[in-house]
Structures are given as structure tokens and as C-alpha cells.
Amino acid sequence: MERQDIEVFLVLAEELHFARTAERLHVSAATISQTIAKLERRFGASLFHRTTRRVELTSLGRQLRDDLQPAHAQIQAAIARAIAAGHGITGTLELGYMSAAVAQVVLRLADSFRDHVPGRRVTIRETALADLFGPLRRAEVDLSVLPLPVEEPDLTVGPVLLSEPAMLAVPADHRLAHRVRVDHYEIARERVFFADTLPGYWIDHHLPAPGRLTESLPGFQEILAYVTSGHGVALVGAQTPHFYPRPGLICIPVEGDAAFDYALVWRTDRLRTIAEAFLRHITPTCSRPAPAQLDPRVNRPPALRGHAPDAARR
Template structure:
């Protein structure tokens, strides 16, 4: 049976009236009659008893309705779920983020998405500084909020969600700890701490002046090294509130540099759900 034949038959079993069935399906009444006669010829027996004032199912018609109805409902449900997923109205959206500072903004946007698209499930995972692009490239997340710049041929950068001041983190007893503002000349002879695995262009963007680099395993190690006097680090202003250390001081840098955090996704693989999330941000 073709889909229209199924729809005509099942609708007529509910309405038991040819004109109302035609109106409901937006078809001509003659088309309903032709479809039913065609089915009855195919099965070799009547499906409905018709009089000028009454339409009723025959035993064969009731059997076909009972067998066909649930199966057709499952097919319709599958089509609706697939359509909703393709529109980005349902399914699972996996989000990543790097930096606790951006988490409140991200959660705010997730709440908006859940309100507008209640069929969407959202999972959120934190990304480490030493593995910025790994979760995206491994397909573990659909979108990730990452610190700029991101200049990768396989990744696309979207809207910026947060900007915060970039500060110089130094030990409390470091000579630079008492400076009101750090200038490039102040950094002569200093060694900068950066997490291992960061792209060279990312380091060059955030390093205020050319200087030696000491790679460390990750963000927490970077703070620990700086606090113990084994180098200086460029950090976001969030460090003072979220990662306070009694022996670590954060000093403003001349020129008011910032850390900007933007949504990033795989260029060739933006899912419908991810596109929906981006639309909600824009509106």
C-alpha cells in the first residue's frame, strides 16, 4: 500500500464518512471513493459497508485497521523525529568550553535553547588548555567555546561569547608584582609559561613581547610555576576570582590586551542542532 492509500483508509476508519475524510485530507470526495474501491479490488473483499446514510467497517476492514494502524503510527513518529532532528529541534547537543569564566554565559545560552527547543538534550564538558582542539576534532563535542585566536584550516570561528582582560601572573615576591602596569620593557629577561601543545601563533598573539618560553603540562601547573617564581604567565582576569592563590599576583598589562572566547566548530560538520544553537545566540 502507498502512503496516501494508508492515510485515506485509516482516516476513513476514524471518520466513517467519505465527505469528512476528504475534507480532513484536503482531497476530492471522488478520490476517497476511488482509493477505497482500488484497495477492495486488491484484497478481493469489501473493507467498508456503505449505505446512503451509514458507513461501517467490515470484519476484514477492522482487521486491516488493527494491523496497519500501530505500524503506521510508528512510521509517522519516526518521520517526525527525523524531521525534528534535521531542523535542530530535538536530539543531543554536545558543548565544550575552555575557561570557567565563560561557563556562566554558556549556561545562560543553554537555558535559552532548552526553553525554545525543549526536545534538545545538552551535555557540557570542559576542555583543557593543553588539548584545545582535540575534543572537536575527535567528534566528542559539536561546538566548543575556545580562547582566540583559532586559525585552523578545519575549524570555523563563530560569535565571541566573552572578553576579559589579560593580566600578567607573577609570584607575590616578584619584582613586577608591585608595578601598576606591565610594559614590554618590564618583561626583558622574563620567561613565559604556556601550556604544552598550544599553536605557535596562539602563543605569539598573547605574549606581550618576544621572550623565552617554558612549556608546562597545563593551566594549573602554569599557575603553580608562576606562583613559585619559575616564570610569568599571561592569564585572564578570571584567575583572580576563580583560582586565587596567596602567593600569586595578577598585574595589568599595557595596551589592555584581552582574552576573547568564541564558539568554534568543525568546518565540514556543523550539525542541525549546533546551527539551531547559533541561531538562538544571534536572536
């Protein structure tokens, strides 16, 4: 059997659908049918039962699949290792992240990358909210998933991995606690806590209405503590109730299509080959590509989509 014939058979044995197999292998459905027919003539028996409703492996097909899969996986891994070594994709990829919601996305992509490039190691490390850019600048991580906006001339913003709808965190006895959703003008009447690492125009972008009080805090847990104790409110991502549940904390959806975006960021002057390979691998699965209109050396993507930023912080 030729390598292409083996791949056609194994993918069809997994998909059990001729059109999906053709789509995965970037060939026509007729090519898949012709390849399987050729193999069945060679073996003198059917590999698949076909009806108008379904495709199933025959007993011979199951035996051939079970015999071929381990050897094919070893060959694919050997080829991937040779390509990786030939292109200098060596060492360990260090990924940074800064929230539990982002961690799930990062781990899934890391596993996929390891499967695609066998033999490469990927490690992750949590980044403190008070030191978002430090690990990148100290070369402790190659890539870091950070909340937008990133306004740092020495850092480049890449594709968006996660977008979370915005919610308002309030104490359970707050006047808005039983609302289905809130608008920005209601939020603007409140004392709003936010992380002190965020640039000034970020909060302006969230709350375009005048008359607000804002106060920065060093970390997310501190923000939630102040909100739960009744000292104010905070704008948070939609996954906060799931990952950071607290008695007495209520999260209410914010009107509009506002969302917090988290993107891959790296030092403009330092992008290792293994990091480039990771970016190429994960880009098709990203929420959105990097903002094309921005100079990668001076990144000012909006923190919340759907609202025009003020000209300057009041």
C-alpha cells in the same frame, strides 16, 4: 482573546512600560495602547493603572495575568516543540568549554536555548588544555568554546562569547608584584610560561619585544604552580584571580586594550541542525561576531587585540 492580544497583555504586565513592551514585540506604542484599550472595553474594567510616572496592574489585571500565564506558556512550548521537530532540531546538543569563566557563559546560553526550544537537551563537558581540538575531531562535542587564535584548516571559528582583559600573573615577592599595571617590554624581560597547545606566533603576538625567555607547559594549573613557586610569570585572563585563587599569586593588569578572546568553534564538515539552531539563538548576545574577513576553513584571528603580530616567531 486573540493570541496577539494575549501576548501584548502579558508582556505589558511584565514590563509595566508601554515603550519597552512595544520594543519587545516590534510594534508601535500606539498599537499597545489600542490593544489594551480594546481589552478593557471588552472586560468592562481597567487592567492597568496609568500615571505619568508608572504603570501598575489592577486587581482584575493581576487575576487575568495569573490565569493566562500558565496556559500561554504551555501553548508557546507546544509551538516551539512542533517547530523544532519540523526543522529537525532533535537530540542532544553537546557543548565543550575549557575554563571556569567560559563555563558560566556556556551554562547561561544553554539555559536560554532550552527555554527557547523546549524538549531539547544540552550537555556540557570540560576540554583539557592539552587536547583542545580532540573532542571536536572525535565528534564528542558539536561546538566548543576555545581560546583564540584557532589555526586549524578543518575547524571553523564562530562568534566570540567572552573577551577577558589580559593580566600578568607573578609570585607575591616578584619585582612587579606591587605595580598598578605593566607594559609588554617589562614582561619581555621575564621567563614567561604558556600552554604548549598554543601556536608559536601567539606568544610573539603577546610579547613583541625581543630578549624574552618562553617555556611551554601542558596545563593551566601547572602554569600557575610554576608562577607561584617563583619560576617565572604568565599571561592570564582577568578572571583568573576569581576562579583560580592561590596564596602567593598576584595578577597585574597589562597596559593597552589587550584581551583574550574565546569563540565557538566547530568542525567545518560537521554542523548538526541542533547546533545551527543554537548558533542562530545565541548570536545576538555574543561579544563579537565571527571575524568576517577570515576564510572559515583557515582561521587566524588575533589572540590579543590591539597589537600587531610579528612576522614569525623568533
